[in-house]
Amino acid sequence: MSFFKVSYQSKKSKARLGTITTNHGKVATPAYIAVGTKATVKGLSPKELKDLGVKIFFVNTYHVFLQPGDSLIKKLGGLHAFCGWKGPLITDSGGFQVFSLGKEKYTSKDNSAQSFREGGKLTKISNQGVLFRSYWDGKEHFFSPEKSISIQHNLGADLIVAFDDCTPYPVTRAKAEISLARTHRWAQELLLAHQRLSRRARYPQYLYGVVQGSYFKDLREKSAEFISSLPFDGIAIGGVSVGEPKKKMRQAVSWVMPYLPDDKPRHLLGVGEPDDIFDFVEMGIDTMDCVLPTRFGRMGKAIVKGKGWFIDLLKAKYQKDASPIDPECGCEACQNFSKAYLHHLFKTHELLGYRLATLHNMYYIMDLMAKIREAIRNEGLKELRKEYGF
Amino acid sequence: MSFFKVSYQSKKSKARLGTITTNHGKVATPAYIAVGTKATVKGLSPKELKDLGVKIFFVNTYHVFLQPGDSLIKKLGGLHAFCGWKGPLITDSGGFQVFSLGKEKYTSKDNSAQSFREGGKLTKISNQGVLFRSYWDGKEHFFSPEKSISIQHNLGADLIVAFDDCTPYPVTRAKAEISLARTHRWAQELLLAHQRLSRRARYPQYLYGVVQGSYFKDLREKSAEFISSLPFDGIAIGGVSVGEPKKKMRQAVSWVMPYLPDDKPRHLLGVGEPDDIFDFVEMGIDTMDCVLPTRFGRMGKAIVKGKGWFIDLLKAKYQKDASPIDPECGCEACQNFSKAYLHHLFKTHELLGYRLATLHNMYYIMDLMAKIREAIRNEGLKELRKEYGF
Numbered sequence: 001m002s003f004f005k006v007s008y009q010s011k012k013s014k015a016r017l018g019t020i021t022t023n024h025g026k027v028a029t030p031a032y033i034a035v036g037t038k039a040t041v042k043g044l045s046p047k048e049l050k051d052l053g054v055k056i057f058f059v060n061t062y063h064v065f066l067q068p069g070d071s072l073i074k075k076l077g078g079l080h081a082f083c084g085w086k087g088p089l090i091t092d093s094g095g096f097q098v099f100s101l102g103k104e105k106y107t108s109k110d111n112s113a114q115s116f117r118e119g120g121k122l123t124k125i126s127n128q129g130v131l132f133r134s135y136w137d138g139k140e141h142f143f144s145p146e147k148s149i150s151i152q153h154n155l156g157a158d159l160i161v162a163f164d165d166c167t168p169y170p171v172t173r174a175k176a177e178i179s180l181a182r183t184h185r186w187a188q189e190l191l192l193a194h195q196r197l198s199r200r201a202r203y204p205q206y207l208y209g210v211v212q213g214s215y216f217k218d219l220r221e222k223s224a225e226f227i228s229s230l231p232f233d234g235i236a237i238g239g240v241s242v243g244e245p246k247k248k249m250r251q252a253v254s255w256v257m258p259y260l261p262d263d264k265p266r267h268l269l270g271v272g273e274p275d276d277i278f279d280f281v282e283m284g285i286d287t288m289d290c291v292l293p294t295r296f297g298r299m300g301k302a303i304v305k306g307k308g309w310f311i312d313l314l315k316a317k318y319q320k321d322a323s324p325i326d327p328e329c330g331c332e333a334c335q336n337f338s339k340a341y342l343h344h345l346f347k348t349h350e351l352l353g354y355r356l357a358t359l360h361n362m363y364y365i366m367d368l369m370a371k372i373r374e375a376i377r378n379e380g381l382k383e384l385r386k387e388y389g390f
Numbered sequence: 391m392s393f394f395k396v397s398y399q400s401k402k403s404k405a406r407l408g409t410i411t412t413n414h415g416k417v418a419t420p421a422y423i424a425v426g427t428k429a430t431v432k433g434l435s436p437k438e439l440k441d442l443g444v445k446i447f448f449v450n451t452y453h454v455f456l457q458p459g460d461s462l463i464k465k466l467g468g469l470h471a472f473c474g475w476k477g478p479l480i481t482d483s484g485g486f487q488v489f490s491l492g493k494e495k496y497t498s499k500d501n502s503a504q505s506f507r508e509g510g511k512l513t514k515i516s517n518q519g520v521l522f523r524s525y526w527d528g529k530e531h532f533f534s535p536e537k538s539i540s541i542q543h544n545l546g547a548d549l550i551v552a553f554d555d556c557t558p559y560p561v562t563r564a565k566a567e568i569s570l571a572r573t574h575r576w577a578q579e580l581l582l583a584h585q586r587l588s589r590r591a592r593y594p595q596y597l598y599g600v601v602q603g604s605y606f607k608d609l610r611e612k613s614a615e616f617i618s619s620l621p622f623d624g625i626a627i628g629g630v631s632v633g634e635p636k637k638k639m640r641q642a643v644s645w646v647m648p649y650l651p652d653d654k655p656r657h658l659l660g661v662g663e664p665d666d667i668f669d670f671v672e673m674g675i676d677t678m679d680c681v682l683p684t685r686f687g688r689m690g691k692a693i694v695k696g697k698g699w700f701i702d703l704l705k706a707k708y709q710k711d712a713s714p715i716d717p718e719c720g721c722e723a724c725q726n727f728s729k730a731y732l733h734h735l736f737k738t739h740e741l742l743g744y745r746l747a748t749l750h751n752m753y754y755i756m757d758l759m760a761k762i763r764e765a766i767r768n769e770g771l772k773e774l775r776k777e778y779g780f
Contacts, residue, residue, distance in 0.1 A: 039734070043741045046726065068709065068734045076712050076730055084726040319458065322466050336436065336474040340466055344429070344458045351433045351744060 003206050003233055004265045004286075008377060014257065014284035015376045020056075020265055022088040022158035023203035024080060027055045029265065030281045030376075032272060032369050033090060033289035034362065038063045039073075039083040042294045043358040046085045052359070053366040056088040056159075058289045061151055062097035066136040070154035078156030090159035090289075093148045093210075096238070096270070098123060098132050099166045125165065127182060145190035153197045153205065160194075161236055161269075162187050164210040169242040176214040183212045184226050191230060206233035208267055214239055215248055217255050224259035235260050236267040237285075250279055257284055274309045274368065275390045281372055282381065293365050297358025300346040302326075302333075303365070306389040313357060318343040331363035332356070393596050393623055394655045394676075398767060404647065404674035405766045410446075410655055412478040412548035413593035414470060417445045419655065420671045420766075422662060422759045423480060423679035424752065428453045429463075429473040432684045433748040436475045442749070443756040446478040446549075448679045451541055452487035456526040460544035468546030480549035480679075483538045483600075486628070486659070488513060488522050489556045515555065517572060535580035543587045543595065550584075551626055551659075552577050554600040559632040566604040573602045574616050581620060596623035598657055604629055605638055607645050614649035625650050626657040627675075640669055647674055664699045664758065665780045671762055672771065683755050687748025690736040692716075692723075693755070696779040703747065708733040721753035722746070 001021045008017040020027040034041050034049065034057040041049055041057050049057065059079055064070065073082050079089055101123075124131040129144030148163035164183040167176055187209055194207050209232035213219030227235060237256055240249045253268065260266055265286040272290025280288060296303065300313040302325045311318075311325070321339040329335075333342070333356040345353030368388070375384040391411045398407040410417040424431050424439065424447040431439055431447050439447065449469060454460065463472050469479055491513075514521040519534030538553035554573040557566055577599055584597050599622035603609030617625060627646055630639045643658065650656055655676040662680025670678060686693065690703040692715045701708075701715070711729040719725075723732070723746040735743030758778070765774040 038738045038740060039731075040740045040742045045722070045742060045745070047722065067738060068730070072710060072730070075710070076728065082728070082731055082734075084731065320462060320465070332435070332437065338466065338472070340458070340462070341429075341472055341474065344472075348428045348457060350428060350430045351741060352430045352435060354741060355435070355745075 003204070004263065006262065010376050010379060010381065012379055013282040013381060015281050015381055016284060016286070017373060017376050018265065018286055020088070020159075020287070022206070024086060024088045024158055025055065027088055027287070028373060029286040030277075030369060030372060031055060031287045032277070032365050033058050033267075033287055035060075035289055035291045035294060036083070037291075038067070039079060041362075043297060043355045044294075044362065046083070048359065049085070049362075050087070052362050053370065054087075054362065056090060057085070059083075059089060059091050059155070059157060060094070060097060061091045061148065061155065062094040062101075064091075064155065065094060065141075065151050066134050070151045074154040074156070078154075080156065088159065089157040090161070091152050091155050091157040092161045092269070093163035094143055094151065095130075095148070095163045096166050098130050098143055099125075099168070100242075101132075101135050125182075127185065129163075145186035146193040149190045149193045149207075150197060153194075153201065156202075156205070158203075158205060159208060159234070160205050161208045162190055162210045162232070164212055164238055166239055166242070167212065167214045169214070169239075169244045171214050173216060176216055176219055179214070180212050180219050180223055183210065184223070187227060187230055187232075191232070208232060208234040208236040208265075210236045210238040210269070211256050212239045213252075213256075215244065215252055220252055220255040221259060224256040228259055228261050228264075232264070234265040234267060236269050238269045240268065241270040246276070249276075250283075253280060253283055253285070260284075272365075274303065274388065277365075277368065277372070278381075278385050278388070278390050281376075293361035294358050297361045298354045300342075300353065300357060301361075302342075302357050303361045305387075309389075313339060313342045313353075314346050315343075325360055326364075329360065329363065330367075331360045333360040333363075393594070394653065396652065400766050400769060400771065402769055403672040403771060405671050405771055406674060406676070407763060407766050408655065408676055410478070410549075410677070412596070414476060414478045414548050415445065417478055417677070418763060419676040420759060420762060421445060421677045422667070422755050423448050423657075423677055425450075425679055425681045425684060426473070427681075428457070429469060431752075433687060433745045434684075434752065436473070438749065439475070439752075440477070442752050443760065444477075444752065446480060447475070449473075449479060449481050449545070449547060450484070450487060451481045451538065451545065452484040452491075454481075454545065455484060455531075455541050456524050460541045464544040464546070468544075470546065478549065479547040480551070481542050481545050481547040482551045482659070483553035484533055484541065485520075485538070485553045486556050488520050488533055489515075489558070490632075491522075491525050515572075517575065519553075535576040536583040539580045539583045539597075540587060543584075543591065546595070548593075548595060549598060549624070550595050551598045552580055552600045552622070554602055554628055556629055556632070557602065557604045559604070559629075559634045561604050563606060566606055566609055570603050570609050570613055573600065574613070577617060577620055577622075581622070598622060598624040598626040598655075600626045600628040600659070601646050602629045603642075603646075605634065605642055610642055610645040611649060614646040618649055618651050618654075622654070624655040624657060626659050628659045630658065631660040636666070639666075640673075643670060643673055643675070650674075662755075664693065664755075664778065667755075667758065667762070668771075668775050668778070668780050671766075683751035684748050687751045688744045690732075690743070690747060691751075692732075692747050693751045695777075699779075703729060703732045703743075704736050705733075715750055716754075719750065719753065720757075721750045723750040723753075 152160040209227040213223040324334040542550040599617040603613040658678040708729040714724040
């Protein structure tokens with residue numbers, strides 16, 4: 001069985017249907033990857049995820065490296081055994097968190113040394129890797145491309161991601177060039193580490209290279225071409241959803257797409273609002289991941305059809321509203337509870353509220369993805385977009 | 391169908407089997423009543439409760455009166471419709487919360503006026519009722535026996551409870567006498583209000599009288615006799631689990647039991663640690679309620695067999711423990727997750743942790759109650775006690 005197979009290419013757009021096959025199960029694409037930062041999708045149990053049609057979720061290497069640690073997880077049988085999830089899993093490289101959680105603490109404007117960026121207190125970057133201080137306990141750690149791959153091998157997710165230098169937005173051309181060179185250099189280093197570690201693996205872990213290049217067309221193209229030329233199993237697009245306008249994000253992805261090989265799955269990192277889903281599926285993205293359904297769920301924001309695409313359950317107008325979030329929705333929350341009850345649960349900070357809204361949001365997204373796959377097959381994606389108001 | 395029927399009286403103890411029949415379903419007794427303070431059993435969904443074998447839960451009138459309000463709940467179809475629970479429900483009178491949430495703020499030692507106790511800032515009590523300030527929004531409210539019954543009719547639970555004057559522990563003989571007289575006076579007043587309101591009810595609400603009398607034998611006896619003489623559907627024992635030693639609690643209940651009619655169900659208010667369950671079932675208690683499974687669940691305390699009867703999942707020794715809470719337990723938590731994973735969830739404050747520990751605790755208690763009912767039938771309660779380490 002090959003890792004990835006395209007089963008249908010739409011004639012009306014770049015959208016396509018495919019299957020990712022791993023040792024822990026299959027994922028029909030286009031797919032939305034739920035986020036389970038600390039080895040749990042916030043608010044939902046593995047059984048619920050399965051019932052909701054979630055096939056795969058994302059665990060953040062940075063967070064589980066710090067707590068409880070990759071060595072402990074390995075000792076306990078790997079991520080799947082640790083978190084009680086029998087399906088496919090993906091881990092990221094830790095790079096995005098190392099950079100983004102360090103970024104806020106950047107204090108100095110000293111750009112003199114090429115080997116250190118911003119003189120940040122939490123993060124110091126060199127060609128060898130990144131020195132950072134744990135948000136969890138203040139201890140210092142060093143992530144190199146090899147170290148990230150080695151941690152991801154300890155964790156044992158089915159899909160793993162290359163350690164890259166993720167530039168902030170906006171960034172100067174000069175810095176973007178230095179950063180990209182580093183990402184490309186690291187890509188080669190970590191591929192060697194991955195090949196070496198894979199010899200001992202009990203099952204294949206499929207490695208995604210990451211395309212960077214910030215918002216410079218030629219850098220994005222160069223990166224897409226270079227990363228595609230390396231023996232990665234899949235291609236991820238990084239450095240998006242970092243504070244740039246949505247239009248720019250679409251532009252950056254459009255620059256990259258023509259250079260990506262058709263036979264490798266394409267993942268868009270950290271993106272997934274309803275309008276994004278439609279746009280990027282049409283551009284040929286196979287998978288994307290986003291905290292949206294869970295984070296919005298915990299905030300009392302329920303995703304609904306239409307341009308505004310969510311309602312805030314905490315608003316006073318829902319206090320007496322006997323109707324569910326969406327009378328046509330088949331989720332547990334909409335089948336059993338009124339907006340008035342959900343409003344009450346959020347107002348009183350009851351655990352059930354976070355969970356029901358998360359459950360609804362995840363149901364909505366999974367249902368939407370199933371409809372999108374069906375629409376691609378029937379060449380009716382445009383009509384589905386319209387139905388959803390995008 | 392009669393409201394309550396005793397189907398078996400043990401020959402070895404006062405323990406008995408029975409059935410409470412309501413418009414929303416039956417409850418086999420002895421039963422443990424889960425607590426859902428604000429119209430949700432913290433951390434669990436109605437579907438989960440049902441799957442766990444929970445037949446009935448307790449909603450606190452005081453809390454839902456303040457938020458979202460009994461009028462709104464009535465407008466939305468009553469408590470059952472509001473919280474999506476199709477089974478039986480019980481509400482308390484609000485009295486215990488009015489007194490206990492007010493107690494902490496008692497500042498003055500002035501006992502001169504009989505009509506006001508302790509000069510508390512949050513609570514002022516008279517023969518007419520209790521004036522109190524909402525912990526929720528600071529507004530002033532007045533609860534009288536009639537008001538409490540009228541709120542409980544708005545809420546529409548299947549079982550409701552008389553508004554009583556719940557004495558703190560310890561209390562002087564003089565105060566206990568005044569308080570008891572008030573409880574008895576109120577019992578008569580609220581029975582009339584209940585009878586009047588019941589004429590308009592869509593289904594019967596069964597009213598429990600409350601025995602008080604603090605820790606004075608003759609007052610307890612007098613109260614048991616008096617409350618039993620009134621046309622209540624059931625008898626609740628109040629004023630226990632208010633800070634007194636466990637031995638005293640058992641003594642107070644033992645004073646009361648001989649005076650209670652055999653044909654009415656007996657509820658013990660706010661009690662339910664594993665050793666309590668055995669002791670009070672043997673004394674002839676039919677139902678009891680306690681926040682233990684849910685509160686302990688949120689604290690990371692998992693109930694286990696044996697004298698210590700719980701483990702603290704946050705302890706360092708569970709960090710690397712690959713075994714479940716109880717390898718013999720059939721709950722979702724024990725069937726799927728290690729103590730190491732639960733430890734990680736609690737350490738990182740993940741929602742799933744609170745839920746899994748609560749789920750385990752509720753499973754434990756429901757399983758124990760089923761075993762207790764079986765043991766009563768087989769006259770093997772003593773053996774079961776031994777097996778559980780009590």
